[in-house]
Amino acid sequence: MNFWKALLAIDRRWIFLFVFLALAVPMFLNVDFELSISREVQGLYDALDKLQPNSKVLMSFDYDPPSAPELQPMADAIMKYCLKKRLRIIIMGLWPQGPIQANMALARAFADKNIDQSEYVYGIHYVNLGYQAGNEFVIQRMGSSFYDMFKNDYAGNRYEELPLMRGIKNFNDIDFSINFSAGYPGTVEWVQIAVDRFHVRLGAGNTAVQAPQVYPYYNSGQVVGLAGGMRGAAELEGIFAYNAETDVVYKDRGTKYMLSQTIAHAVVMFFIVVGNIAYFVIGRKDKLKTSK
Amino acid sequence: MRREIPLIITATVGIAYIIQYFIPHTPFDKVEALFSDWLSIIAACAIWLGALNLLKLSFLSVSKRKKDWFFSLVIIISWLTMALVGISEGPGFQEPGTKFDWLYTNIYTPLSATMFAMLAFYVASASYRAFRARNFQATLLLVAAFLVLSGRVLFDELIFGFLPADWKILSTISDFIMQVLNTAGQRAILIGIALGTVSTSLRIILGIERSYLGSD
Amino acid sequence: MLRKRILIILLLCLFASANFLPAQESPSANINTEFLERFKVKPPTDFEVRDTPNDNGSSLTLNWRLSPDDNLWGKRGLVEKYVIGRRLAGEEKFEFISTATNQSRIAFDNSVNNKDRYEYQLAAYPFKYIFRPIPWNSIMMVKQMERFKALAPWISLNPHGVVLSMLSQNYSYYVDLDGFRSDLARKSVWENFSAGTELSGPEGITAAFAAGQVVSPFLPFFSFFVQSSLTSDPYQLVTIGRYLGDGLMAKTEVAGPVKTKKSWLHLGRINVLIIAVVLSFFILYFIRQARKGKELFIRKIAGLDAVEDAVGRATEMGKEIFFIPGTQDMQNIQTIAGVTILGRVARLTAEMDTKLEVPVSRSLVMVTAREIVQEAYANAGRPEAYDENMVHYLTDDQFGYAAAIDGKMVRQRPATIFYMGAFYAESLILAETGNSIDAIQIAGTAMPAQLPFFVAACDYTLIGEELFAASAYLSKEPKLLGSLKGQDIGKALLLIALAVGVVVQTFGWYDFASLFRL
Structure with missing residues (x-):
């Protein structure tokens, strides 16, 4: 009886310890697996696959380091794919740390030995416009003019000095947009303004907490594809790896972390079951005592 | 006038925002952009209020050796380090x-x-x-949590991997719970929130609710 | 002498005749025309331009039906994009203004004014090529050179030659088209980007077509080779693609002239106006009823009933109260609702002489909250108990704020914690830490994603609209309670609309949803 009571009142640090082991140990294992691809991630891949080389892709990095474990693997995979496919990349951010995360994604893509950084020239093949304050008003203003919002890029170069931006006035000149979002401002604002008012084609990568809010937009067709949470990141890596016609390594952290997440979920479910068993045992014994 | 001026400003700006939503004609089309610029300017200036207040309190705590003054020292050192390093690097910091x-x-x-x-x-x-089967609703919540927990990871691939690729049982149930049941519940809450927002906004614009000014 | 003259005349005749001999017909010239004819795209149809409705006269809408060649062959058709040209009425030349991707049927021109009349022309712009990067092991190749793999997608053709649009600065290049060689000196990348590097003369493309003809007459492929000057290794096959014709645009008839109009009323938002008017009417009506003294029933909200008890608990234990008004700024309605509740809580703490601490995440919230707390203490008759440092700023950063509050909770161990406002991921971190120090926690937020965390970790949770009702509930002021009633009538009307809509849409009687569409 004391055992069950002690279990119900267990110090939360024991739970933390088991969760830590569940998360940490699988990171040292090398287990490969094939994930089934959801239709939302398939939609995102299909939209990217349809793009021709030299198509202009706008990427909005609307997250910060705390959300990076979920969103950075998606950003890395998409960045590698876009670079390899010779798509022209325009980076921006509605969160201050977003453009910095974008630079990290670029660095990781260029670190792949199958992507030669010398072939990509900043200002011609990719541009980082940096962060702009104003939340959804930035998106609204970009509908008429990108230049109004980004007179200079991240490094201080003038907009008109960037060859890639010379032909881009507003969303009409963009072939596809991707938004990596962890909250506000994020995918919801992009849908409400860029998609609904300016008819932008939008794909999204969201944290697991935000993804349920974005599913209705995917179901209505306002978002053409969606990768949600760690699973979405792993599926995205998997679909790129499966369809790639090059040797670029797509399966990376997203796939690796899925095993940790799986075992952590199992540990949480185990504790819930144990807690309920303890609850019922104590409840029954209390009832027996009362009836006596 | 100490109360009346803020109320007049609130009412004017609130009504202007409502009008510009329904009237696209000039000059109403410029209202939203104009006010958002003003808000950005005010917020950018206001950050100094908070930052300097934080520094002031931290310095006071350190100088008077108040309880836990060490943490205030950490705040001061971190604040100054980041600020000075950023300023010294210039525009490309x-x-x-x-x-x-x-x-x-x-x-x-x-x-x-x-x-x-x-x-x-x-x-x-x-x-x-939290997940204890105390009653019927709690049990329902528990079962739903289990299904979602198992559907969002690799249980389908690891446990049911022998089944054909299309038979993603746990993922399908989890997706149904999240995209149908959960979305329905969230939408119901959002409807209530939207109505509450309209009601609160109307009270504030019309000056019926004044507690945000400090008065009843 | 005569023999010399005859010889000269013969030589002259020979020379003259050589110039009049018919030129050897290049077999490739016919291929050129044939290819162009086969892959000429058809223009889009039904192109029309009209004023964009419900705007300030700065936009025109262009609609068209897709070119029949758009998406003709599976995933990729023959049309790369649509090009939009515009001119003022009366002018001759069109200026290029923007493009629309293939599969688009609509575009907007937002760079017009409402004084001029405009004419438009649309053109379907065909692909010059389609790249299909071929895995290296499936290509018949002479010899492989690593550094040329990356060149593949950057090479395109037009009738005048080969355009190399991307070159590394480190190499110079030779393009060998089935025996035809052209030495290209090292070029800077900037030049190549803007102008392309072209082989002169039609021989380049002719040779390429001759090579392409070998593969298949129906789906012609071309191939060519690039060699680096740095090594003497022989050729490298760099790309295989399908030539579909030159950038000859297939144009529509001219549409227009059209002039924009400024709208005084956004007709697309009439439904919102009606709903807003109806809702406002009910809210104001019941406020009036409440002012007249009519008794209005409001159901019990456990979280709000517990506020006074929670403050009393802190007073008895001699510990302080934390009030956390969310992590968003004053323009967020939840923050306004939160600081409104702060006023009520501050009045209670003033009356009960309990220590109150309000750490905030935004400067404007700090300023507002100070005013509110100071006023509350003055109204409670305890102005001297107010200290402006009760309300202090921590940081704008989400997790920095959470970390700071967690540290304060663990060190100061407040007896009661209120979370009232907009929260994001930090909600569970705060609530669990509060739970670990056995504080009584009352939360209220209108963020649906955070509600489950608060419900799991807090003693009481105000869900969504209960947060907005808190001010009315706690003050019991008739005009505020009346607004709650009006809000509930609005909810009842929405429920009726939902029920009607579900039935009507299920049986397909009427597009009921369109009444609510923006």
Whole structure:
């Protein structure tokens, strides 16, 4: 009886310890697996696959380091794919740390030995416009003019000095947009303004907490594809790896972390079951005592 | 007039915002952009109020050796370090390779990620405490939680991998719970929130609700 | 002498005749025309331009039906994009203004004014090529050179030659088209980006077509080779693609002239106006009823009933109260609702002489909250108990704020914690830490994603609209309670609309949903 009571009142640090082991140990294992691809991630891949080389892709990095474990693997995979496919990349951010995360994604893509950084020239093949304050008003203003919002890029170069931006006035000149979002401002604002008012084609990568809010937009067709949470990141890596016609390594952290997440979920479910068993045992014994 | 002027400003701006939503004709089309610029300017200036207040309180705490003054010292050192390093680097202070970027990548990023990672542990302890089958509704919640927990990871691939690829049982149920049941519940809450927002906004614009000004 | 003259005349005749001999017909010239004819795209149809409705006269809408060649062959058709040209009425030349991707049927021109009349022309712009990067092991190749793999997608053709649009600065290049060689000196990348590097003369493309003809007459492929000057290794096959014709645009008839109009009323938002008017009417009506003294029933909200008890608990234990008004700024309605509740809580703490601490995440919230707390203490008759440092700023950063408050909670161990406002991921971190120090926690937020965390970790949770009702509930002021009633009538009307809509849409009687569409 004391055992069950002690279990119900267990110090939360024991739970933390088991969760830590569940998360940490699988990171040292090398287990490969094939994930089934959801239709939302398939939609995102299909939209990217349809793009021709030299198509202009706008990427909005609307997250910060705390959300990076979920969103950075998606950003890395998409960045590698876009670079390899010779798509022209325009980076921006509605969160201050977003453009910095974008630079990290670029660095990781260029670190792949199958992507030669010398072939990509900043200002011609990719541009980082940096962060702009104003939340959804930035998106609204970009509908008429990108230049109004980004007179200079991240490094201080003038907009008109960037060859890639010379032909881009507003969303009409963009072939596809991707938004990596962890909250506000994020995918919801992009849908409400860029998609609904300016008819932008939008794909999204969201944290697991935000993804349920974005599913209705995917179901209505306002978002053409969606990768949600760690699973979405792993599926995205998997679909790129499966369809790639090059040797670029797509399966990376997203796939690796899925095993940790799986075992952590199992540990949480185990504790819930144990807690309920303890609850019922104590409840029954209390009832027996009362009836006596 | 101390009360009347803020009320007049609130009413004017609120009504202007409502009008510009329905009347696209000039000059109403410029109202939203104009006010958002003003808000950005005010918020950018106001940040100094908070930052200087934080420094002031921290200095006071350190100088008077109040309880836990050491943490105030950490605040002062961190604040000054980031500010001075950023200012010394000039306009390109956020570019890769700068000292500011080093501090950002090697100190701020791991700290932020650590705080967010704590959620994993807190979710586990909160779930252990909260998911008890006390009654029918709690049992329903428990079952739904189990199904969603198992559908969002690799249980389909690891446990039911022998089934054909299209037979993703746990994922399908989890997706149904999230996209249908959960969305329906969220939409119901959102409808209530929207009505509450309209009601509160109307009260504030018309000056019926004045507690945000400090008066009843 | 005569023999010399005859010889000269013969030589002259020979020379003259050589110039009049018919030129050897290049077999490739016919291929050129044939290819162009086969892959000429058809223009889009039904192109029309009209004023964009419900705007300030700065936009025109262009609609068209897709070119029949758009998406003709599976995933990729023959049309790369649509090009839009515009001119003022009366002018001759069209200026290029923007493009629309293939599969688009609509575009907007937002760079017009409402004084001029405009004419438009649309053109379907065909692909010059389609790249299909071929895995290296499936290509018949002479010899492989690593550094040329990356060149593949950057090479395109037009009738005048080969355009190399991307070159590394480190190499110079030779293009060998089935025996035809052209030495290209090292070029800077900037030049190549803007102008392309072209082989002169039609021989380049002719040779390429001759090579292409070998593969298949129906789906012609071309191939060519690039060699680096740095090594003497022989050729490298760099790309195989399908030539579909030159950038000859297939144009529509001219549409227009059209002039924009400024709208005084956004007709697309009439439904919102009606709903807003109806809702406002009910809210104001019931406020009036309440002012007249009519008794209005409001159901019990456990979280709000517990506020006074929670403050009392802190007073008895001699510990302080934390009030956390969310992590968003004053323009967020939840923050306004939160600081409104702060006023009520501050009045209670003033009356009960309990220590109150309000750490905030935004400067404007700090300023507002100070005013509110100061006023509350003055109204409670305890102005001297107010200290402006009760309300202090921590940081705008989400997790920095959470970390700071967690630290304060663990060190100061407040007896009661209120979370009232907009929260994001930090909600569970705060609530669990509060739970670990056995504080009584009352939360209220209108963020649906955070509600489950608060419900799991807090003693009481105000869900969504209960947060907005808190001010009315706690003050019991008739005009505020009346607004709650009006809000509930609005909810009842929405429920009726939902029920009607579900039935009507299920049976397909009427597009009921369109009444609510923006």
